[in-house]
Amino acid sequence: MAQQDACTLLDDEHNEAIAMFEQYKAAHDARRRQVIASEIRQALLVHMQIEEEIFYPAFQRATGDQELLQDANKEHAEARELLAKIEGDRQDARLMLELEDAILHHVNDEREKMFPKARATKNLDLMGLADQLQARKAELLGTVAA
Numbered sequence: 001m002a003q004q005d006a007c008t009l010l011d012d013e014h015n016e017a018i019a020m021f022e023q024y025k026a027a028h029d030a031r032r033r034q035v036i037a038s039e040i041r042q043a044l045l046v047h048m049q050i051e052e053e054i055f056y057p058a059f060q061r062a063t064g065d066q067e068l069l070q071d072a073n074k075e076h077a078e079a080r081e082l083l084a085k086i087e088g089d090r091q092d093a094r095l096m097l098e099l100e101d102a103i104l105h106h107v108n109d110e111r112e113k114m115f116p117k118a119r120a121t122k123n124l125d126l127m128g129l130a131d132q133l134q135a136r137k138a139e140l141l142g143t144v145a146a
């Protein structure tokens with residue numbers, strides 16, 4: 001059973017991503033930067049996928065909110081586009097900063113708009129969703145859920 005609700009689980013991942021961007025900016029060695037960039041990439045892709053497969057559809061079913069969902073999906077698409085560009089030019093630190101900006105903006109939308117609305121919605125089982133998110137994440141990372 002999850003110890004925390006789905007919003008807290010997802011927001012912990014946001015904090016981890018933000019911390020990884022800080023590490024990226026603090027790293028001066030090009031190889032170290034590449035390692036951190038690929039960690040960021042994997043973390044973001046898995047995070048977006050579990051949101052899109054599990055959290056967003058449940059949020060939409062429970063709240064009927066189309067607008068927040070459209071915004072979120074658009075921001076995920078933008079992040080994926082940037083990730084694809086970064087994959088094509090691994091030395092481009094400017095693109096990583098652009099990605100950081102986009103992610104900070106998106107995280108803020110989820111934190112300030114989507115999560116408060118999810119928590120205020122009675123028919124949304126946030127503990128159950130946390131279990132599903134965790135299980136799917138473990139599957140995507142190729143590990144066994146604890």
Ligand SMILES: [Fe+2]
Pocket residue numbers: 048051072076106110
């Ligand atoms: Fe998201």
Ligand SMILES: [Fe+2]
Pocket residue numbers: 010014047051107110
């Ligand atoms: Fe998120």
